[in-house]
Amino acid sequence: MNSMAEGFLSRPRCIGLGALVFLAIGLELLSPVNGALAAHLGGGGRRQISEDMKWKVEQEADRVWLPEQPAVNFSQYAGMVTVNATAGRAYFYFFVESSEDAPTKPLTLWLNGGPGCSSLAYGFAEEFGPYRILPDASGVYLHEYAWNRASNMLFLESPSGVGFSYSNVSSENRIGGDKRTADDNYHFLLNWFERFPQYKHRDFYIAGESYAGHYVPQLAKLILDRNVGADLKINLKGCLTGNPVTDGYWDNVGNIDYWHSHAIISDQTWEKMKKECNFSDPHCCTKACDRLYTYAETHEFGQIDPYSIYTANCLETISYSSAHRKSYLTVRPNNPFMQGRRGYDPCTGNYAEIYFNRPEVQKALHANISGIIPYNWTGCSSELRNWTDSAFSVIPVYKVLIKAGLKIWVFSGDADAVVPVTSTRYALAAMKLPIVKPWYAWYHHRQVGGRVLEYEGLTYVTIRGAGHEVPLLQPGRAFHMFKSFLDAKRLPNSPYK
Amino acid sequence: MNSMAEGFLSRPRCIGLGALVFLAIGLELLSPVNGALAAHLGGGGRRQISEDMKWKVEQEADRVWLPEQPAVNFSQYAGMVTVNATAGRAYFYFFVESSEDAPTKPLTLWLNGGPGCSSLAYGFAEEFGPYRILPDASGVYLHEYAWNRASNMLFLESPSGVGFSYSNVSSENRIGGDKRTADDNYHFLLNWFERFPQYKHRDFYIAGESYAGHYVPQLAKLILDRNVGADLKINLKGCLTGNPVTDGYWDNVGNIDYWHSHAIISDQTWEKMKKECNFSDPHCCTKACDRLYTYAETHEFGQIDPYSIYTANCLETISYSSAHRKSYLTVRPNNPFMQGRRGYDPCTGNYAEIYFNRPEVQKALHANISGIIPYNWTGCSSELRNWTDSAFSVIPVYKVLIKAGLKIWVFSGDADAVVPVTSTRYALAAMKLPIVKPWYAWYHHRQVGGRVLEYEGLTYVTIRGAGHEVPLLQPGRAFHMFKSFLDAKRLPNSPYK
Numbered sequence: 001m002n003s004m005a006e007g008f009l010s011r012p013r014c015i016g017l018g019a020l021v022f023l024a025i026g027l028e029l030l031s032p033v034n035g036a037l038a039a040h041l042g043g044g045g046r047r048q049i050s051e052d053m054k055w056k057v058e059q060e061a062d063r064v065w066l067p068e069q070p071a072v073n074f075s076q077y078a079g080m081v082t083v084n085a086t087a088g089r090a091y092f093y094f095f096v097e098s099s100e101d102a103p104t105k106p107l108t109l110w111l112n113g114g115p116g117c118s119s120l121a122y123g124f125a126e127e128f129g130p131y132r133i134l135p136d137a138s139g140v141y142l143h144e145y146a147w148n149r150a151s152n153m154l155f156l157e158s159p160s161g162v163g164f165s166y167s168n169v170s171s172e173n174r175i176g177g178d179k180r181t182a183d184d185n186y187h188f189l190l191n192w193f194e195r196f197p198q199y200k201h202r203d204f205y206i207a208g209e210s211y212a213g214h215y216v217p218q219l220a221k222l223i224l225d226r227n228v229g230a231d232l233k234i235n236l237k238g239c240l241t242g243n244p245v246t247d248g249y250w251d252n253v254g255n256i257d258y259w260h261s262h263a264i265i266s267d268q269t270w271e272k273m274k275k276e277c278n279f280s281d282p283h284c285c286t287k288a289c290d291r292l293y294t295y296a297e298t299h300e301f302g303q304i305d306p307y308s309i310y311t312a313n314c315l316e317t318i319s320y321s322s323a324h325r326k327s328y329l330t331v332r333p334n335n336p337f338m339q340g341r342r343g344y345d346p347c348t349g350n351y352a353e354i355y356f357n358r359p360e361v362q363k364a365l366h367a368n369i370s371g372i373i374p375y376n377w378t379g380c381s382s383e384l385r386n387w388t389d390s391a392f393s394v395i396p397v398y399k400v401l402i403k404a405g406l407k408i409w410v411f412s413g414d415a416d417a418v419v420p421v422t423s424t425r426y427a428l429a430a431m432k433l434p435i436v437k438p439w440y441a442w443y444h445h446r447q448v449g450g451r452v453l454e455y456e457g458l459t460y461v462t463i464r465g466a467g468h469e470v471p472l473l474q475p476g477r478a479f480h481m482f483k484s485f486l487d488a489k490r491l492p493n494s495p496y497k
Numbered sequence: 498m499n500s501m502a503e504g505f506l507s508r509p510r511c512i513g514l515g516a517l518v519f520l521a522i523g524l525e526l527l528s529p530v531n532g533a534l535a536a537h538l539g540g541g542g543r544r545q546i547s548e549d550m551k552w553k554v555e556q557e558a559d560r561v562w563l564p565e566q567p568a569v570n571f572s573q574y575a576g577m578v579t580v581n582a583t584a585g586r587a588y589f590y591f592f593v594e595s596s597e598d599a600p601t602k603p604l605t606l607w608l609n610g611g612p613g614c615s616s617l618a619y620g621f622a623e624e625f626g627p628y629r630i631l632p633d634a635s636g637v638y639l640h641e642y643a644w645n646r647a648s649n650m651l652f653l654e655s656p657s658g659v660g661f662s663y664s665n666v667s668s669e670n671r672i673g674g675d676k677r678t679a680d681d682n683y684h685f686l687l688n689w690f691e692r693f694p695q696y697k698h699r700d701f702y703i704a705g706e707s708y709a710g711h712y713v714p715q716l717a718k719l720i721l722d723r724n725v726g727a728d729l730k731i732n733l734k735g736c737l738t739g740n741p742v743t744d745g746y747w748d749n750v751g752n753i754d755y756w757h758s759h760a761i762i763s764d765q766t767w768e769k770m771k772k773e774c775n776f777s778d779p780h781c782c783t784k785a786c787d788r789l790y791t792y793a794e795t796h797e798f799g800q801i802d803p804y805s806i807y808t809a810n811c812l813e814t815i816s817y818s819s820a821h822r823k824s825y826l827t828v829r830p831n832n833p834f835m836q837g838r839r840g841y842d843p844c845t846g847n848y849a850e851i852y853f854n855r856p857e858v859q860k861a862l863h864a865n866i867s868g869i870i871p872y873n874w875t876g877c878s879s880e881l882r883n884w885t886d887s888a889f890s891v892i893p894v895y896k897v898l899i900k901a902g903l904k905i906w907v908f909s910g911d912a913d914a915v916v917p918v919t920s921t922r923y924a925l926a927a928m929k930l931p932i933v934k935p936w937y938a939w940y941h942h943r944q945v946g947g948r949v950l951e952y953e954g955l956t957y958v959t960i961r962g963a964g965h966e967v968p969l970l971q972p973g974r975a976f977h978m979f980k981s982f983l984d985a986k987r988l989p990n991s992p993y994k
Contacts, residue, residue, distance in 0.1 A: 258758065266935060304944075412760070439763030
């Protein structure tokens with residue numbers, strides 16, 4: 001998330017989120033790319049194949065083998081799926097089957113937030129994908145706590161303009177919004193299930209972090225709505241959101257309280273923010289409030305990574321031209337001795353940006369076919385600029401999902417200053433759900449993994465010592481939480497359970 | 498501090514501190530030890546030596562060479578100094594001269610808190626002494642960020658009953674108190690200066706952490722008072738306290754706010770504590786308040802190290818009989834490859850308890866001569882049981898010291914839940930000192946080291962990512978802070994300064 005660190009303290013507007021960054025770099029999209037999409041969806045040798053067999057060929061055509069990847073015991077597929085044929089919008093997915101008995105495991109869709117950030121960049125490459133990327137971006141190595149140990153994992157780059165997902169109408173990339181994203185994501189699913197019909201009736205979960213705190217419940221609600229009378233009733237079982245943007249008021253109040261109590265901002269700035277910033281106004285904020293944010297960011301926060309307030313910043317600046325020649329580590333990370341000893345690497349985001357721009361990697365992923373995307377792949381896109389359709393609060397959506405009986409878990413890494421644990425606690429408390437099991441410490445490997453509060457219809461879990469990208473810094477605790485969510489199993493309140 | 502972790506949430510009584518632990522293990526002190534003290538202070542071959550030369554012989558007799566220690570470029574001395582001849586109280590010190598031009602460097606006395614915890618155990622062996630102890634307790638290795646790079650460092654075990662410091666009247670160990678500790682510490686200094694007269698007029702600082710938040714300013718004030726008309730005017734220049742117990746009211750309010758905002762305790766427990774616990778009452782607390790603390794400790798905190806809330810607990814239990822045979826690391830830590838890579842070791846406290854009980858180590862330290870101490874050396878003593886003389890607040894003492902023009906710095910590791918950053922911020926803010934330079938981020942090695950708030954007469958520094966024992970987890974940042982304190986140099990507000 002380092003690319004987003006600068007200027008992260010954007011003002012709490014209607015969306016009410018520090019994490020919302022619209023970089024106005026002024027790139028112009030080049031020519032439309034109708035041809036490539038058409039070619040992908042049925043051209044060439046596929047024409048003769050019967051409809052019944054078409055999905056098998058298409059699925060197989062999407063099979064991935066990354067350059068020099070380690071041996072694995074699961075199948076993986078990637079490619080483009082049309083979400084809107086008229087406008088020529090196609091989304092990129094990376095699908096990783098479970099490494100342990102895939103046919104019996106559920107299917108989980110993972111969405112990253114931003115808006116504008118890529119599930120390939122964060123969920124897949126930094127957090128809990130089967131691999132992590134070598135510091136010289138020459139390849140990948142296996143990641144112990146990959147979530148595909150517990151579920152078939154579908155990573156989606158959404159909406160168009162993010163990563164390899166694009167629109168033929170380039171201006172569309174610049175106008176994002178909650179409703180269109182949910183609609184596109186729904187159509188992505190319908191079409192993806194056509195290519196992977198063996199998953200059509202599988203137990204299905206939607207998970208995501210950050211601004212996907214909007215995407216996940218909104219998509220879930222849309223699925224419930226559209227399932228009524230649909231040919232394909234998506235077998236949605238639940239939602240999981242991490243450090244999620246939830247509520248314009250409580251998120252912002254939680255932000256400034258977190259910054260103050262974590263010795264980031266001064267008493268004076270905190271007091272003034274409480275006075276000057278009207279967080280209940282969707283059009284917050286006044287110039288005085290704006291100035292306070294600017295002051296806090298430049299003088300008080302200092303150059304920390306707000307997404308992980310206790311870890312070091314990456315001091316390497318990314319350079320595409322030099323990165324290929326440079327190795328940041330003198331000891332190769334795939335040296336088995338180093339494997340267990342490697343800690344958090346704050347430069348990890350840089351490696352993905354180099355790796356996924358390598359032509360042979362893009363070819364292996366069936367992405368950016370014929371080089372149709374006129375800009376570099378980046379972790380967070382500079383294409384999305386206007387996000388006018390953003391719910392002030394998704395609390396009403398959660399209420400619908402809870403009423404529908406979905407399994408809903410929300411988690412917070414407690415070292416994140418962007419969508420902090422305070423924000424999410426406040427927002428959930430505001431729902432005034434009855435408490436089923438009060439706040440308790442939970443354990444992983446005999447250490448406290450965080451705390452749990454079980455509401456009626458919603459379980460809240462904190463993960464101790466994790467930032468915004470929870471599985472990046474606490475992979476074991478995050479995996480334990482994910483597995484417990486899938487199994488609907490209470491997290492252990494003793495180190496010996 | 499692991500030995501103190503269990504039951505750390507003792508009730509905020511008159512002393513108002515979670516860290517105050519009086520373990521009532523029921524050890525009985527054995528025989529008085531008059532003989533050993535007399536023998537140390539002038540027996541044997543020293544009788545013929547002139548008074549003028551006596552100190553040289555005594556000083557030399559205290560020179561230390563630890564078993565199999567690495568080569569060093571500084572002198573070190575340890576031994577016993579009488580603080581009260583009548584009662585037969587003698588304090589143990591370890592003195593480490595500066596590794597860089599000792600004669601020009603100031604002298605800093607370091608005190609640990611508890612009450613009952615040892616400066617040898619914490620300041621010296623875990624935090625910023627010249628060495629750290631090998632995991633098999635077979636020896637020591639050099640520590641890069643030793644504070645004796647910047648100052649001559651005098652570590653004192655205080656009061657009697659702590660570590661190797663003892664009283665011939667064993668019952669005295671059990672009755673500690675602020676005033677007697679300050680008085681004993683003062684007499685220790687007078688007598689120590691007789692043995693080390695070359696330091697008599699050296700710039701002198703008093704530093705310490707935790708309950709030494711009482712000891713440090715109280716001793717400083719006593720020195721100022723006694724300097725008037727004294728033969729030896731101690732050249733006191735300033736005080737430095739870290740995560741210090743300061744004020745019975747603000748410390749406790751800061752505790753519960755920290756626990757809540759750091760996702761340790763529930764909204765419900767926090768709200769009830771604010772209602773039930775009257776922290777302004779020195780005899781706080783009611784049974785209802787007590788019950789809330791017990792509930793929070795057992796259900797909500799879980800088994801974390803409250804002194805360092807994000808790090809792992811040590812899962813090894815200490816065993817004197819087996820520890821000598823066991824090495825916790827398969828790779829020896831003095832392997833140079835491992836030196837830079839070794840992170841925080843939560844079992845570090847155990848190594849000291851084994852090491853300082855080795856007879857050959859005690860002999861090298863001139864401690865526990867003839868085995869006069871009838872109990873094991875421990876990091877925190879079980880001897881001190883009643884501490885009835887404890888100031889409710891040391892804010893009035895700070896005011897005197899500020900008025901006297903002493904240089905005063907206070908620092909907080911921001912990952913400590915026992916005397917947290919909130920507590921100390923609240924207490925200092927309550928002094929209502931004018932602000933000279935408002936809250937700003939400071940830098941070490943191009944990363945944010947924490948924040949600074951410069952009051953008139955007092956500088957407050959936070960250290961990012963450090964627990965109660967700040968130099969244990971953030972040795973580089975702690976050293977930078979200490980050096981800046983000594984040099985009266987503002988911490989840098991830019992990564993490039």
